[in-house]
Amino acid sequence: MDLSPDWVEAVGTWVGGIGTVGTLIYAGRALRHETERRRQDVDDLRKAERSAQDAQARTVVLHDAGVDGHLFGRMDQYKIVVGNYGMHPITNVVGKLVYRETQAQLGKFIGGPAPLPVLEGGKRQQLQWEVMIKWPGAAQQHELPDHFDLEVQFTDVNGIRWAVRPGLGQQPSRVYDIE
Structure with a gap:
C-alpha cells in the first residue's frame, strides 16, 4: 500500500467530511428536539393562562x-x-x-x-x-x-x-x- 501524502490527504478529507456530515445531522436532530420542547412549553403556558382565565370567570x-x-x-x-x-x-x-x-x-x-x-x-x-x-x-x-x-x-x-x-x-x- 502506497502511503503517499496525496493518499493520506484524501483519507483525511473523507474522514473530515464524514465527521462534518455527522455533526450536521446531530445538530439538526438537537435543533428539532429543542424546537419541539419549546413548542410544548408554549402550549403549556397557553393552557395555564386559559385555566387562570377560566378560574377567574368561575368566581x-x-x-x-x-x-x-x-x-x-x-x-x-x-x-x-x-x-x-x-x-x-x-x-x-x-x-x-x-x-x-x-x-x-x-x-x-x-x-x-x-x-x-x-x-x-x-x-x-x-x-x-x-x-x-x-x-x-x-x-x-x-x-x-x-x-x-x-x-x-x-x-x-x-x-x-x-x-x-x-x-x-x-x-x-x-x-x-x-x-
Whole structure:
C-alpha cells in the first residue's frame, strides 16, 4: 500500500467530511428536539393562562333568583344577585332575561336594569327586571323564576367576554376573546 501524502490527504478529507456530515445531522436532530420542547412549553403556558382565565370567570356567580310581588296582573320584579367573588373587577355586566314560552302566557317585560359598568372583586349587585305576571295558574311564587331564562354577560380583566346562567354547576362560557 502506497502511503503517499496525496493518499493520506484524501483519507483525511473523507474522514473530515464524514465527521462534518455527522455533526450536521446531530445538530439538526438537537435543533428539532429543542424546537419541539419549546413548542410544548408554549402550549403549556397557553393552557395555564386559559385555566387562570377560566378560574377567574368561575368566581362570578348568580344566585337568589326570584320574583317579588306576586301581585298577578300588576308589576312584579324578577331579581337576581350577581356576585363577583374573585380578586379582579368585571366590567360591562349585562343581564338578558327571556320569557320561556308556556301554555300559561305567564308574563311580559316592562323594563330591565341598566348595565353595570364595573363590579369590583368581592362585591355583589342585584339586577332586577319589571315583569307583568298575567296568569298564575297553579304556579307557586318559588316556581315563577323557572318560567324565565336568564343570562348575564360580563367582561373580565383580560378583555374576554363571558356568559353565565343561574343554577347549580353552571360554568361560565366564553362569548368572545379580545386578541
